Amino acid sequence: MPATSQRPNAGTKGVPRADREAQIVEAATEIFGTRGFAATSVGDIAERAGISKPLIYNYFGSKEGLLRACLHRAIDILAGEFERIASGDAVGLERALRTLEGTFALLEPQPWIWRLFFDPTIPRGEEGIAAELAHYADRFTALAEEGVGEMMRLAGVDDPLDISALTAVWMSVADSLVTWWLEHPEETPASMSARCLRLFQVVLSAPLPPGLAAE
Amino acid sequence: MPATSQRPNAGTKGVPRADREAQIVEAATEIFGTRGFAATSVGDIAERAGISKPLIYNYFGSKEGLLRACLHRAIDILAGEFERIASGDAVGLERALRTLEGTFALLEPQPWIWRLFFDPTIPRGEEGIAAELAHYADRFTALAEEGVGEMMRLAGVDDPLDISALTAVWMSVADSLVTWWLEHPEETPASMSARCLRLFQVVLSAPLPPGLAAE
DNA sequence: CTGGTAACTTACCCATTAGTCATATCGTTG
DNA sequence: CAACGATATGACTAATGGGTAAGTTACCAG
Numbered sequence: 001m002p003a004t005s006q007r008p009n010a011g012t013k014g015v016p017r018a019d020r021e022a023q024i025v026e027a028a029t030e031i032f033g034t035r036g037f038a039a040t041s042v043g044d045i046a047e048r049a050g051i052s053k054p055l056i057y058n059y060f061g062s063k064e065g066l067l068r069a070c071l072h073r074a075i076d077i078l079a080g081e082f083e084r085i086a087s088g089d090a091v092g093l094e095r096a097l098r099t100l101e102g103t104f105a106l107l108e109p110q111p112w113i114w115r116l117f118f119d120p121t122i123p124r125g126e127e128g129i130a131a132e133l134a135h136y137a138d139r140f141t142a143l144a145e146e147g148v149g150e151m152m153r154l155a156g157v158d159d160p161l162d163i164s165a166l167t168a169v170w171m172s173v174a175d176s177l178v179t180w181w182l183e184h185p186e187e188t189p190a191s192m193s194a195r196c197l198r199l200f201q202v203v204l205s206a207p208l209p210p211g212l213a214a215e
Numbered sequence: 216m217p218a219t220s221q222r223p224n225a226g227t228k229g230v231p232r233a234d235r236e237a238q239i240v241e242a243a244t245e246i247f248g249t250r251g252f253a254a255t256s257v258g259d260i261a262e263r264a265g266i267s268k269p270l271i272y273n274y275f276g277s278k279e280g281l282l283r284a285c286l287h288r289a290i291d292i293l294a295g296e297f298e299r300i301a302s303g304d305a306v307g308l309e310r311a312l313r314t315l316e317g318t319f320a321l322l323e324p325q326p327w328i329w330r331l332f333f334d335p336t337i338p339r340g341e342e343g344i345a346a347e348l349a350h351y352a353d354r355f356t357a358l359a360e361e362g363v364g365e366m367m368r369l370a371g372v373d374d375p376l377d378i379s380a381l382t383a384v385w386m387s388v389a390d391s392l393v394t395w396w397l398e399h400p401e402e403t404p405a406s407m408s409a410r411c412l413r414l415f416q417v418v419l420s421a422p423l424p425p426g427l428a429a430e
Numbered sequence: 431c432t433g434g435t436a437a438c439t440t441a442c443c444c445a446t447t448a449g450t451c452a453t454a455t456c457g458t459t460g
Numbered sequence: 461c462a463a464c465g466a467t468a469t470g471a472c473t474a475a476t477g478g479g480t481a482a483g484t485t486a487c488c489a490g
Contacts, residue, residue: 041477053479055439199384
Protein backbone atom coordinates (compact mmCIF):
# COMPACT_ATOMS: atom_id res chain seq x y z
CA MET A 1 0.00 0.00 0.00
CA PRO A 2 1.32 3.45 -0.85
CA ALA A 3 2.33 5.66 2.02
CA THR A 4 -0.15 8.43 1.24
CA SER A 5 -3.24 8.56 -0.97
CA GLN A 6 -4.30 12.17 -1.04
CA ARG A 7 -5.06 12.16 -4.80
CA PRO A 8 -7.19 9.08 -5.18
CA ASN A 9 -7.69 9.36 -8.92
CA ALA A 10 -4.18 10.33 -9.89
CA GLY A 11 -1.76 8.15 -11.77
CA THR A 12 -1.66 6.79 -15.28
CA LYS A 13 -4.49 4.75 -16.72
CA GLY A 14 -2.32 3.17 -19.34
CA VAL A 15 -3.69 5.12 -22.27
CA PRO A 16 -0.90 6.10 -24.69
CA ARG A 17 -0.50 9.77 -25.37
CA ALA A 18 -1.42 9.49 -29.04
CA ASP A 19 -4.73 7.83 -28.20
CA ARG A 20 -5.59 10.39 -25.55
CA GLU A 21 -4.70 13.24 -27.84
CA ALA A 22 -6.97 11.88 -30.53
CA GLN A 23 -9.77 11.44 -28.04
CA ILE A 24 -9.38 14.97 -26.70
CA VAL A 25 -9.20 16.49 -30.16
CA GLU A 26 -12.34 14.65 -31.13
CA ALA A 27 -14.26 15.97 -28.14
CA ALA A 28 -12.89 19.47 -28.58
CA THR A 29 -13.76 19.58 -32.25
CA GLU A 30 -17.35 18.68 -31.51
CA ILE A 31 -17.80 21.34 -28.84
CA PHE A 32 -15.81 24.04 -30.63
CA GLY A 33 -17.75 23.29 -33.78
CA THR A 34 -21.19 23.48 -32.26
CA ARG A 35 -20.87 26.14 -29.56
CA GLY A 36 -18.02 28.19 -30.96
CA PHE A 37 -14.51 28.66 -29.65
CA ALA A 38 -15.21 31.62 -27.39
CA ALA A 39 -18.24 30.02 -25.76
CA THR A 40 -16.38 26.81 -24.93
CA SER A 41 -14.30 26.34 -21.78
CA VAL A 42 -11.37 23.97 -21.54
CA GLY A 43 -13.02 22.46 -18.49
CA ASP A 44 -16.06 21.52 -20.58
CA ILE A 45 -13.85 19.73 -23.04
CA ALA A 46 -11.97 17.89 -20.30
CA GLU A 47 -15.23 16.74 -18.78
CA ARG A 48 -16.57 15.58 -22.12
CA ALA A 49 -13.35 13.71 -22.84
CA GLY A 50 -13.43 12.12 -19.40
CA ILE A 51 -10.06 13.49 -18.28
CA SER A 52 -8.82 16.48 -16.32
CA LYS A 53 -7.97 19.96 -17.49
CA PRO A 54 -4.20 19.89 -16.85
CA LEU A 55 -3.82 16.92 -19.14
CA ILE A 56 -5.04 19.08 -21.97
CA TYR A 57 -2.45 21.72 -21.12
CA ASN A 58 0.15 19.02 -20.81
CA TYR A 59 -0.52 17.84 -24.32
CA PHE A 60 -1.56 20.99 -26.15
CA GLY A 61 -0.07 23.86 -24.17
CA SER A 62 -3.02 26.21 -24.42
CA LYS A 63 -6.61 26.51 -25.52
CA GLU A 64 -5.36 27.91 -28.78
CA GLY A 65 -2.93 25.03 -29.14
CA LEU A 66 -5.83 22.64 -28.77
CA LEU A 67 -7.73 24.48 -31.45
CA ARG A 68 -4.66 24.30 -33.65
CA ALA A 69 -4.55 20.53 -33.19
CA CYS A 70 -8.24 20.31 -34.10
CA LEU A 71 -7.58 22.39 -37.19
CA HIS A 72 -4.69 20.25 -38.30
CA ARG A 73 -6.71 17.11 -38.01
CA ALA A 74 -9.51 18.79 -39.92
CA ILE A 75 -7.08 19.77 -42.64
CA ASP A 76 -5.80 16.22 -42.84
CA ILE A 77 -9.31 14.92 -43.28
CA LEU A 78 -10.58 17.54 -45.67
CA ALA A 79 -7.87 19.16 -47.71
CA GLY A 80 -6.64 16.59 -50.18
CA GLU A 81 -9.91 14.85 -50.75
CA PHE A 82 -11.71 18.15 -51.11
CA GLU A 83 -9.41 19.37 -53.82
CA ARG A 84 -9.80 16.09 -55.63
CA ILE A 85 -13.56 16.46 -55.59
CA ALA A 86 -13.48 20.04 -56.71
CA SER A 87 -11.05 19.37 -59.52
CA GLY A 88 -13.23 16.84 -61.27
CA ASP A 89 -14.28 17.58 -64.82
CA ALA A 90 -17.86 18.52 -63.97
CA VAL A 91 -18.88 22.16 -64.28
CA GLY A 92 -21.74 24.36 -63.14
CA LEU A 93 -24.51 22.79 -61.15
CA GLU A 94 -23.23 19.30 -61.70
CA ARG A 95 -19.95 20.23 -60.09
CA ALA A 96 -21.98 21.68 -57.24
CA LEU A 97 -23.86 18.44 -56.78
CA ARG A 98 -20.70 16.35 -56.94
CA THR A 99 -19.04 18.60 -54.38
CA LEU A 100 -21.98 18.24 -52.04
CA GLU A 101 -21.92 14.47 -52.41
CA GLY A 102 -18.23 14.36 -51.70
CA THR A 103 -18.62 16.68 -48.76
CA PHE A 104 -21.31 14.54 -47.19
CA ALA A 105 -19.23 11.43 -47.56
CA LEU A 106 -16.17 13.15 -46.11
CA LEU A 107 -17.98 14.71 -43.20
CA GLU A 108 -19.94 11.60 -42.33
CA PRO A 109 -17.96 10.68 -39.23
CA GLN A 110 -17.94 14.18 -37.72
CA PRO A 111 -19.67 16.98 -39.52
CA TRP A 112 -18.48 19.53 -36.95
CA ILE A 113 -15.00 19.73 -38.33
CA TRP A 114 -16.29 21.89 -41.12
CA ARG A 115 -17.38 24.57 -38.71
CA LEU A 116 -13.92 25.15 -37.30
CA PHE A 117 -12.85 27.00 -40.39
CA PHE A 118 -15.63 29.53 -40.23
CA ASP A 119 -16.04 30.09 -36.51
CA PRO A 120 -16.58 33.82 -36.01
CA THR A 121 -15.80 33.64 -32.28
CA ILE A 122 -12.13 32.84 -32.76
CA PRO A 123 -10.12 35.91 -31.67
CA ARG A 124 -9.03 37.80 -34.74
CA GLY A 125 -5.57 38.94 -33.62
CA GLU A 126 -3.32 39.25 -36.64
CA GLU A 127 -0.73 36.99 -35.10
CA GLY A 128 -1.39 33.52 -33.80
CA ILE A 129 -3.87 31.03 -35.02
CA ALA A 130 -6.15 33.41 -36.87
CA ALA A 131 -3.69 33.81 -39.71
CA GLU A 132 -3.22 30.08 -40.10
CA LEU A 133 -6.93 29.52 -40.00
CA ALA A 134 -7.57 32.22 -42.56
CA HIS A 135 -5.03 30.55 -44.81
CA TYR A 136 -6.94 27.28 -44.87
CA ALA A 137 -10.36 28.88 -44.98
CA ASP A 138 -9.14 30.90 -47.95
CA ARG A 139 -8.05 27.73 -49.69
CA PHE A 140 -11.56 26.35 -49.45
CA THR A 141 -13.00 29.67 -50.49
CA ALA A 142 -10.67 29.84 -53.48
CA LEU A 143 -11.79 26.38 -54.53
CA ALA A 144 -15.41 27.42 -54.31
CA GLU A 145 -14.77 30.69 -56.07
CA GLU A 146 -13.10 28.88 -58.92
CA GLY A 147 -16.14 26.69 -59.45
CA VAL A 148 -18.60 29.53 -59.10
CA GLY A 149 -16.58 31.79 -61.37
CA GLU A 150 -16.45 29.11 -64.05
CA MET A 151 -20.22 28.73 -63.95
CA MET A 152 -20.78 32.46 -64.08
CA ARG A 153 -18.48 33.00 -67.02
CA LEU A 154 -20.43 30.33 -68.86
CA ALA A 155 -23.51 32.41 -68.14
CA GLY A 156 -21.77 35.52 -69.43
CA VAL A 157 -21.23 37.21 -66.09
CA ASP A 158 -17.81 38.23 -64.90
CA ASP A 159 -18.33 40.99 -62.37
CA PRO A 160 -15.95 40.06 -59.52
CA LEU A 161 -18.41 41.25 -56.91
CA ASP A 162 -21.11 39.06 -58.35
CA ILE A 163 -18.72 36.13 -58.22
CA SER A 164 -17.74 36.96 -54.66
CA ALA A 165 -21.36 37.19 -53.54
CA LEU A 166 -22.45 33.98 -55.23
CA THR A 167 -19.46 32.18 -53.76
CA ALA A 168 -20.50 33.29 -50.30
CA VAL A 169 -24.03 32.08 -51.02
CA TRP A 170 -22.83 28.75 -52.32
CA MET A 171 -20.59 28.07 -49.33
CA SER A 172 -23.41 28.99 -47.07
CA VAL A 173 -25.70 26.56 -48.88
CA ALA A 174 -23.22 23.76 -48.36
CA ASP A 175 -22.80 24.75 -44.74
CA SER A 176 -26.52 24.88 -44.10
CA LEU A 177 -26.99 21.42 -45.54
CA VAL A 178 -24.30 20.06 -43.26
CA THR A 179 -25.93 21.82 -40.32
CA TRP A 180 -29.31 20.43 -41.24
CA TRP A 181 -27.75 17.01 -41.40
CA LEU A 182 -26.35 17.53 -37.91
CA GLU A 183 -29.91 17.96 -36.72
CA HIS A 184 -31.11 14.87 -38.58
CA PRO A 185 -28.50 12.27 -37.69
CA GLU A 186 -30.53 9.42 -39.11
CA GLU A 187 -29.70 10.60 -42.62
CA THR A 188 -26.91 8.86 -44.47
CA PRO A 189 -24.55 10.49 -46.94
CA ALA A 190 -26.46 8.76 -49.71
CA SER A 191 -29.86 9.98 -48.57
CA MET A 192 -28.47 13.49 -48.21
CA SER A 193 -27.17 13.39 -51.75
CA ALA A 194 -30.52 12.19 -53.03
CA ARG A 195 -32.28 14.92 -51.10
CA CYS A 196 -30.02 17.56 -52.60
CA LEU A 197 -30.82 16.31 -56.06
CA ARG A 198 -34.54 16.70 -55.34
CA LEU A 199 -34.05 20.18 -53.93
CA PHE A 200 -32.06 21.32 -56.95
CA GLN A 201 -34.81 19.96 -59.11
CA VAL A 202 -37.51 21.90 -57.27
CA VAL A 203 -35.67 25.17 -57.45
CA LEU A 204 -34.64 24.82 -61.07
CA SER A 205 -38.06 23.76 -62.23
CA ALA A 206 -39.85 26.57 -60.44
CA PRO A 207 -41.60 29.14 -62.62
CA LEU A 208 -39.32 32.06 -63.36
CA PRO A 209 -40.13 35.34 -61.68
CA PRO A 210 -41.20 38.11 -64.05
CA GLY A 211 -38.36 40.30 -65.29
CA LEU A 212 -36.23 37.24 -65.44
CA ALA A 213 -38.09 35.19 -67.98
CA ALA A 214 -36.43 36.00 -71.28
CA GLU A 215 -32.77 36.63 -72.16
CA MET B 216 -18.77 75.09 -5.74
CA PRO B 217 -19.68 71.73 -4.27
CA ALA B 218 -18.14 70.72 -0.99
CA THR B 219 -16.42 67.58 -2.31
CA SER B 220 -15.62 66.39 -5.82
CA GLN B 221 -14.25 62.89 -5.46
CA ARG B 222 -16.04 61.50 -8.56
CA PRO B 223 -15.33 64.12 -11.17
CA ASN B 224 -17.44 62.61 -13.93
CA ALA B 225 -20.43 61.58 -11.87
CA GLY B 226 -23.83 63.15 -12.07
CA THR B 227 -26.45 63.34 -14.75
CA LYS B 228 -25.68 64.66 -18.20
CA GLY B 229 -29.26 65.44 -18.91
CA VAL B 230 -29.86 62.50 -21.27
CA PRO B 231 -33.29 60.98 -20.65
CA ARG B 232 -33.36 57.30 -19.82
CA ALA B 233 -35.20 56.34 -22.97
CA ASP B 234 -32.55 57.94 -25.16
CA ARG B 235 -29.69 56.33 -23.26
CA GLU B 236 -31.36 52.96 -23.41
CA ALA B 237 -31.77 53.25 -27.15
CA GLN B 238 -28.16 54.30 -27.54
CA ILE B 239 -26.90 51.43 -25.41
CA VAL B 240 -29.07 48.89 -27.17
CA GLU B 241 -27.82 50.10 -30.50
CA ALA B 242 -24.18 49.70 -29.49
CA ALA B 243 -24.83 46.34 -27.87
CA THR B 244 -26.67 45.01 -30.89
CA GLU B 245 -23.77 45.84 -33.14
CA ILE B 246 -21.17 44.15 -30.95
CA PHE B 247 -23.31 41.15 -30.02
CA GLY B 248 -24.23 40.72 -33.66
CA THR B 249 -20.70 40.82 -35.01
CA ARG B 250 -18.63 39.20 -32.27
CA GLY B 251 -21.24 36.99 -30.66
CA PHE B 252 -22.77 37.18 -27.20
CA ALA B 253 -20.22 35.06 -25.40
CA ALA B 254 -17.25 36.90 -26.85
CA THR B 255 -18.58 40.33 -25.87
CA SER B 256 -18.02 41.95 -22.47
CA VAL B 257 -20.37 44.47 -20.91
CA GLY B 258 -17.39 46.76 -20.43
CA ASP B 259 -16.80 46.82 -24.18
CA ILE B 260 -20.37 47.85 -24.78
CA ALA B 261 -20.22 50.58 -22.15
CA GLU B 262 -17.07 51.97 -23.70
CA ARG B 263 -18.55 51.89 -27.18
CA ALA B 264 -21.69 53.61 -25.96
CA GLY B 265 -19.63 56.22 -24.15
CA ILE B 266 -21.07 55.52 -20.71
CA SER B 267 -20.10 53.44 -17.69
CA LYS B 268 -20.87 49.83 -16.91
CA PRO B 269 -23.09 50.37 -13.87
CA LEU B 270 -25.49 52.41 -15.96
CA ILE B 271 -26.10 49.36 -18.10
CA TYR B 272 -26.88 47.30 -15.02
CA ASN B 273 -29.05 50.12 -13.75
CA TYR B 274 -31.15 50.03 -16.88
CA PHE B 275 -31.04 46.41 -17.96
CA GLY B 276 -30.23 44.42 -14.84
CA SER B 277 -27.86 41.93 -16.42
CA LYS B 278 -25.99 41.08 -19.57
CA GLU B 279 -28.83 38.78 -20.46
CA GLY B 280 -31.33 41.56 -19.79
CA LEU B 281 -29.44 43.75 -22.22
CA LEU B 282 -29.55 41.03 -24.82
CA ARG B 283 -33.27 40.70 -24.21
CA ALA B 284 -33.71 44.42 -24.84
CA CYS B 285 -31.73 44.10 -28.07
CA LEU B 286 -33.91 41.21 -29.09
CA HIS B 287 -37.10 43.09 -28.40
CA ARG B 288 -36.00 46.02 -30.46
CA ALA B 289 -34.98 43.66 -33.24
CA ILE B 290 -38.41 42.07 -33.09
CA ASP B 291 -40.06 45.45 -33.27
CA ILE B 292 -38.06 46.36 -36.34
CA LEU B 293 -38.37 43.06 -38.14
CA ALA B 294 -41.47 41.19 -37.17
CA GLY B 295 -44.37 43.20 -38.54
CA GLU B 296 -42.67 44.34 -41.70
CA PHE B 297 -41.30 40.90 -42.28
CA GLU B 298 -44.66 39.28 -42.05
CA ARG B 299 -46.11 41.89 -44.40
CA ILE B 300 -43.41 41.13 -46.96
CA ALA B 301 -43.84 37.42 -46.64
CA SER B 302 -47.61 37.58 -46.90
CA GLY B 303 -47.60 39.32 -50.25
CA ASP B 304 -49.27 37.55 -53.13
CA ALA B 305 -46.05 36.51 -54.80
CA VAL B 306 -45.10 32.84 -54.75
CA GLY B 307 -42.03 30.75 -55.43
CA LEU B 308 -38.89 32.48 -56.53
CA GLU B 309 -40.61 35.80 -56.92
CA ARG B 310 -41.63 35.70 -53.29
CA ALA B 311 -38.01 34.88 -52.48
CA LEU B 312 -36.76 37.90 -54.39
CA ARG B 313 -39.36 40.17 -52.83
CA THR B 314 -38.42 38.92 -49.38
CA LEU B 315 -34.76 39.58 -50.03
CA GLU B 316 -35.51 43.10 -51.25
CA GLY B 317 -37.62 43.77 -48.20
CA THR B 318 -34.97 42.34 -45.93
CA PHE B 319 -32.26 44.51 -47.39
CA ALA B 320 -34.39 47.62 -47.02
CA LEU B 321 -35.28 46.69 -43.45
CA LEU B 322 -31.77 45.86 -42.39
CA GLU B 323 -30.21 48.86 -44.08
CA PRO B 324 -29.67 50.88 -40.91
CA GLN B 325 -28.16 48.02 -38.92
CA PRO B 326 -27.71 44.65 -40.54
CA TRP B 327 -26.40 43.13 -37.32
CA ILE B 328 -29.80 42.78 -35.75
CA TRP B 329 -30.46 39.77 -37.90
CA ARG B 330 -27.59 37.89 -36.33
CA LEU B 331 -28.98 38.09 -32.84
CA PHE B 332 -31.54 35.45 -33.60
CA PHE B 333 -29.04 32.88 -34.73
CA ASP B 334 -26.09 33.48 -32.43
CA PRO B 335 -24.69 30.07 -31.42
CA THR B 336 -22.74 31.52 -28.48
CA ILE B 337 -25.83 32.37 -26.46
CA PRO B 338 -25.99 29.98 -23.49
CA ARG B 339 -28.49 27.27 -24.23
CA GLY B 340 -29.98 26.81 -20.75
CA GLU B 341 -33.57 25.67 -21.06
CA GLU B 342 -34.77 28.48 -18.87
CA GLY B 343 -33.98 32.13 -19.46
CA ILE B 344 -33.54 33.93 -22.69
CA ALA B 345 -32.79 30.94 -24.86
CA ALA B 346 -36.42 29.88 -24.85
CA GLU B 347 -37.65 33.34 -25.76
CA LEU B 348 -35.08 33.64 -28.48
CA ALA B 349 -36.01 30.27 -29.90
CA HIS B 350 -39.61 31.42 -29.96
CA TYR B 351 -38.84 34.38 -32.20
CA ALA B 352 -36.32 32.54 -34.34
CA ASP B 353 -39.01 29.92 -34.85
CA ARG B 354 -41.44 32.57 -36.00
CA PHE B 355 -39.08 33.61 -38.74
CA THR B 356 -38.42 30.01 -39.58
CA ALA B 357 -42.14 29.32 -39.78
CA LEU B 358 -42.59 32.21 -42.17
CA ALA B 359 -39.79 30.93 -44.36
CA GLU B 360 -41.10 27.38 -44.17
CA GLU B 361 -44.50 28.53 -45.31
CA GLY B 362 -43.05 30.17 -48.41
CA VAL B 363 -40.76 27.28 -49.18
CA GLY B 364 -43.51 24.74 -48.62
CA GLU B 365 -45.81 26.57 -50.97
CA MET B 366 -43.18 26.55 -53.69
CA MET B 367 -42.43 22.88 -53.18
CA ARG B 368 -46.06 21.85 -53.31
CA LEU B 369 -46.33 23.68 -56.62
CA ALA B 370 -43.45 21.53 -57.77
CA GLY B 371 -45.20 18.40 -56.57
CA VAL B 372 -43.01 17.73 -53.54
CA ASP B 373 -44.44 17.49 -50.07
CA ASP B 374 -41.93 15.51 -48.04
CA PRO B 375 -41.70 17.43 -44.76
CA LEU B 376 -38.00 16.70 -44.48
CA ASP B 377 -37.38 18.11 -47.93
CA ILE B 378 -39.29 21.22 -46.94
CA SER B 379 -37.35 21.48 -43.72
CA ALA B 380 -34.01 21.16 -45.47
CA LEU B 381 -34.81 23.64 -48.22
CA THR B 382 -36.05 26.10 -45.61
CA ALA B 383 -32.74 25.85 -43.82
CA VAL B 384 -30.95 26.42 -47.11
CA TRP B 385 -33.10 29.38 -47.99
CA MET B 386 -32.60 31.10 -44.65
CA SER B 387 -28.92 30.50 -44.94
CA VAL B 388 -28.90 32.07 -48.39
CA ALA B 389 -30.59 35.16 -47.03
CA ASP B 390 -28.19 35.25 -44.12
CA SER B 391 -25.13 34.88 -46.30
CA LEU B 392 -26.26 37.74 -48.51
CA VAL B 393 -26.69 39.98 -45.48
CA THR B 394 -23.26 38.92 -44.26
CA TRP B 395 -21.73 39.61 -47.62
CA TRP B 396 -23.36 43.00 -47.55
CA LEU B 397 -21.82 43.67 -44.17
CA GLU B 398 -18.43 43.14 -45.74
CA HIS B 399 -19.27 45.43 -48.64
CA PRO B 400 -20.76 48.46 -46.93
CA GLU B 401 -20.71 50.57 -50.06
CA GLU B 402 -23.61 48.57 -51.45
CA THR B 403 -27.10 50.04 -51.17
CA PRO B 404 -30.28 48.07 -50.66
CA ALA B 405 -31.12 48.76 -54.30
CA SER B 406 -27.80 47.50 -55.61
CA MET B 407 -28.09 44.41 -53.44
CA SER B 408 -31.52 43.69 -54.86
CA ALA B 409 -30.23 44.12 -58.39
CA ARG B 410 -27.31 41.83 -57.64
CA CYS B 411 -29.62 39.17 -56.32
CA LEU B 412 -31.67 39.34 -59.47
CA ARG B 413 -28.53 38.72 -61.54
CA LEU B 414 -27.45 35.84 -59.33
CA PHE B 415 -30.84 34.17 -59.58
CA GLN B 416 -30.61 34.57 -63.32
CA VAL B 417 -27.23 32.89 -63.50
CA VAL B 418 -28.25 29.94 -61.41
CA LEU B 419 -31.57 29.42 -63.16
CA SER B 420 -30.12 29.73 -66.62
CA ALA B 421 -27.31 27.29 -65.92
CA PRO B 422 -27.34 24.04 -67.90
CA LEU B 423 -29.13 21.32 -65.98
CA PRO B 424 -27.00 18.54 -64.57
CA PRO B 425 -27.63 15.13 -66.13
CA GLY B 426 -30.19 13.02 -64.34
CA LEU B 427 -32.11 16.14 -63.67
CA ALA B 428 -32.97 17.25 -67.16
CA ALA B 429 -36.18 15.49 -68.08
CA GLU B 430 -38.93 14.28 -65.80
C1' DC C 431 13.41 -4.33 -6.29
C1' DT C 432 14.99 0.06 -7.60
C1' DG C 433 15.18 3.97 -10.33
C1' DG C 434 13.30 6.66 -14.24
C1' DT C 435 9.78 8.14 -17.12
C1' DA C 436 5.14 8.66 -19.00
C1' DA C 437 0.43 9.25 -17.71
C1' DC C 438 -2.44 11.39 -14.60
C1' DT C 439 -4.86 14.47 -10.88
C1' DT C 440 -5.78 17.79 -6.97
C1' DA C 441 -5.36 22.17 -5.56
C1' DC C 442 -4.05 26.26 -6.53
C1' DC C 443 -2.95 31.18 -9.04
C1' DC C 444 -4.47 35.18 -11.38
C1' DA C 445 -6.59 37.94 -15.08
C1' DT C 446 -10.82 39.01 -16.87
C1' DT C 447 -15.44 40.14 -16.39
C1' DA C 448 -20.36 39.81 -14.51
C1' DG C 449 -22.52 42.22 -11.11
C1' DT C 450 -22.93 45.67 -6.73
C1' DC C 451 -22.41 49.73 -3.58
C1' DA C 452 -21.87 54.04 -2.11
C1' DT C 453 -21.65 58.36 -3.64
C1' DA C 454 -22.00 62.60 -6.70
C1' DT C 455 -24.38 65.90 -9.76
C1' DC C 456 -28.34 67.90 -12.13
C1' DG C 457 -33.34 69.39 -12.90
C1' DT C 458 -37.52 70.17 -11.00
C1' DT C 459 -40.84 71.41 -7.81
C1' DG C 460 -43.02 73.33 -3.76
C1' DC D 461 -33.47 77.34 -1.88
C1' DA D 462 -34.13 72.75 0.18
C1' DA D 463 -35.46 68.36 -0.88
C1' DC D 464 -36.11 64.74 -3.94
C1' DG D 465 -35.81 61.68 -7.83
C1' DA D 466 -33.39 60.68 -12.02
C1' DT D 467 -29.01 60.28 -14.09
C1' DA D 468 -24.52 59.02 -13.58
C1' DT D 469 -19.80 57.00 -11.97
C1' DG D 470 -15.32 55.10 -9.37
C1' DA D 471 -14.20 51.56 -6.77
C1' DC D 472 -15.32 47.41 -5.12
C1' DT D 473 -16.77 41.96 -4.82
C1' DA D 474 -17.39 37.33 -6.73
C1' DA D 475 -17.23 34.02 -10.03
C1' DT D 476 -15.62 32.22 -14.10
C1' DG D 477 -12.06 30.26 -16.69
C1' DG D 478 -7.21 30.04 -18.66
C1' DG D 479 -3.17 28.38 -17.00
C1' DT D 480 0.37 26.15 -13.40
C1' DA D 481 2.86 23.61 -9.45
C1' DA D 482 3.57 19.77 -7.33
C1' DG D 483 2.60 15.52 -6.34
C1' DT D 484 0.58 10.38 -7.38
C1' DT D 485 0.37 6.09 -9.77
C1' DA D 486 1.71 2.67 -13.19
C1' DC D 487 4.82 0.61 -16.12
C1' DC D 488 9.38 -0.89 -17.66
C1' DA D 489 14.44 -1.43 -18.03
C1' DG D 490 18.40 -2.90 -15.62
